[in-house]
Amino acid sequence: MTFSDLPLIPALKRAVADAGYEAPTPIQQATIPLVIEGGDVLGCAQTGTGKTAAFALPILQHMHTNPVRPRVIRSLILTPTRELALQIYESFGIYGKPLPVKTTVVFGGVSQNPQVDALDRGVDILVATPGRLCDLISQGHISLSKIEIFVLDEADRMLDMGFIHDVKKIIAMLPAKRQTLFFSATMPPEVEKLAMSILTNPKTVKVDPPTSTVDAIRQCLYMIDKGNKRKLLSQLLKSSEVTSALVFSRTKYGADRIVRELIKDGIPSMAIHGDKTQAARQAALSAFKQGKLKVLIATDIAARGIDIAGLSHVINYDLPNEPESYIHRIGRTGRAGMDGDAISFCSIDEVKYLREIEKLIGRSIPRRECDWPMTIFTETPKAPRIGRTPEQIAEARRRGQFSSRKPAAFASQGIQKHSGGSSNAKHTGLPKVAR
Numbered sequence: 001m002t003f004s005d006l007p008l009i010p011a012l013k014r015a016v017a018d019a020g021y022e023a024p025t026p027i028q029q030a031t032i033p034l035v036i037e038g039g040d041v042l043g044c045a046q047t048g049t050g051k052t053a054a055f056a057l058p059i060l061q062h063m064h065t066n067p068v069r070p071r072v073i074r075s076l077i078l079t080p081t082r083e084l085a086l087q088i089y090e091s092f093g094i095y096g097k098p099l100p101v102k103t104t105v106v107f108g109g110v111s112q113n114p115q116v117d118a119l120d121r122g123v124d125i126l127v128a129t130p131g132r133l134c135d136l137i138s139q140g141h142i143s144l145s146k147i148e149i150f151v152l153d154e155a156d157r158m159l160d161m162g163f164i165h166d167v168k169k170i171i172a173m174l175p176a177k178r179q180t181l182f183f184s185a186t187m188p189p190e191v192e193k194l195a196m197s198i199l200t201n202p203k204t205v206k207v208d209p210p211t212s213t214v215d216a217i218r219q220c221l222y223m224i225d226k227g228n229k230r231k232l233l234s235q236l237l238k239s240s241e242v243t244s245a246l247v248f249s250r251t252k253y254g255a256d257r258i259v260r261e262l263i264k265d266g267i268p269s270m271a272i273h274g275d276k277t278q279a280a281r282q283a284a285l286s287a288f289k290q291g292k293l294k295v296l297i298a299t300d301i302a303a304r305g306i307d308i309a310g311l312s313h314v315i316n317y318d319l320p321n322e323p324e325s326y327i328h329r330i331g332r333t334g335r336a337g338m339d340g341d342a343i344s345f346c347s348i349d350e351v352k353y354l355r356e357i358e359k360l361i362g363r364s365i366p367r368r369e370c371d372w373p374m375t376i377f378t379e380t381p382k383a384p385r386i387g388r389t390p391e392q393i394a395e396a397r398r399r400g401q402f403s404s405r406k407p408a409a410f411a412s413q414g415i416q417k418h419s420g421g422s423s424n425a426k427h428t429g430l431p432k433v434a435r
């Protein structure tokens with residue numbers, strides 16, 4: 001199928017050709033005609049599949065072919081993170097370039113004044129994160145009463161991040177008669193329940209379950225002692241094959257440490273994570289996207305959904321303790337049919353995570369030899385926590401130094417946690433390790 005087979009107006013076909021797209025991706029092939037027909041859609045797809053254009057192109061077309069003057073917000077795209085909001089806004093800018101349709105974006109962590117000014121100038125399409133949207137609605141800067149098309153993007157992430165209350169509040173303000181497009185990478189029961197409560201006779205579109213995207217990516221793994229990871233990272237980053245690398249660290253503290261070590265080794269790099277200001281995250285991300293910075297260090301949450309065209313390498317400095325995160329991480333490379341490389345480091349303490357990852361992807365990741373072969377073959381015992389105050393324990397937990405409540409409790413009785421016991425935060429009921 002080509003874009004000319006889709007019921008899109010010529011200006012939009014030209015815009016996608018100008019963006020360098022040769023053929024619609026499977027989610028675009030399936031979703032675009034459904035949205036143009038006007039029905040509700042339940043899309044099971046993750047970022048990286050071309051999902052944004054799948055909803056942006058038909059929305060732009062609708063706004064252009066059914067203009068309302070003066071402009072009012074007639075389409076709302078609700079997305080969980082500031083980075084995703086900006087990315088979607090930029091995509092609307094690219095695809096909508098030839099059309100007199102106006103899009104703007106609102107998200108928190110920055111002054112609201114320029115956003116209010118842009119709203120006051122009149123917009124057709126609004127991309128927003130839930131918190132800032134609720135604030136601007138309560139101040140009377142935004143009304144959702146004229147929304148015709150509502151997109152709920154990354155619904156599973158939205159719930160994971162605790163936005164359910166805001167999302168429900170926003171949905172309650174939308175007109176009952178509207179078109180709703182609901183996208184989620186996964187469909188756990190609570191997401192499905194939300195979908196069913198806001199969609200009317202939806203058509204379901206399912207593409208690329210996460211595991212199949214792994215096929216396009218060359219993966220390899222180094223078994224290496226923790227203390228040698230930095231040497232291997234510097235060596236790999238100095239090789240000419242690596243043109244742009246996104247390096248994943250499990251913790252925010254670890255991400256900052258990697259940056260310091262790389263800078264010592266003469267490799268400029270920056271980190272993005274939840275403790276950085278929005279301005280610092282944006283500066284690092286745009287330097288990286290523009291190719292001015294070759295290496296970006298990120299935690300899982302900060303990098304979620306970030307789209308960087310032409311990313312050559314993803315490096316897992318630490319293996320994630322949730323196997324699904326491995327797929328999300330390596331999916332940052334090998335986008336939209338391009339190939340990419342994913343390199344992982346695994347110390348003896350991470351072998352348990354490696355087993356889970358290989359079980360999930362259904363294959364073993366090819367091992368590679370390096371100049372620093374593994375010498376430590378016994379897991380690091382958990383440090384005893386005796387003597388810490390509750391405040392110190394809370395701080396350590398905040399920093400991601402605990403992954404289970406058990407060691408502290410056992411240590412106070414002089415008992416060490418048995419190695420091999422679950423340290424997966426998912427099963428402990430504790431907040432996940434800081435990312």
Ligand code: AMP
Pocket residue numbers: 020021022023024025028046047048049050051052053307308309335336
């Ligand atoms: P998304 O899933 O919307 O974040 O898109 C992921 C990446 O795929 C973005 O860099 C898009 O520019 C790119 N993309 C979207 N649609 C196509 C297409 N039909 N052909 C090639 N690249 C595309």
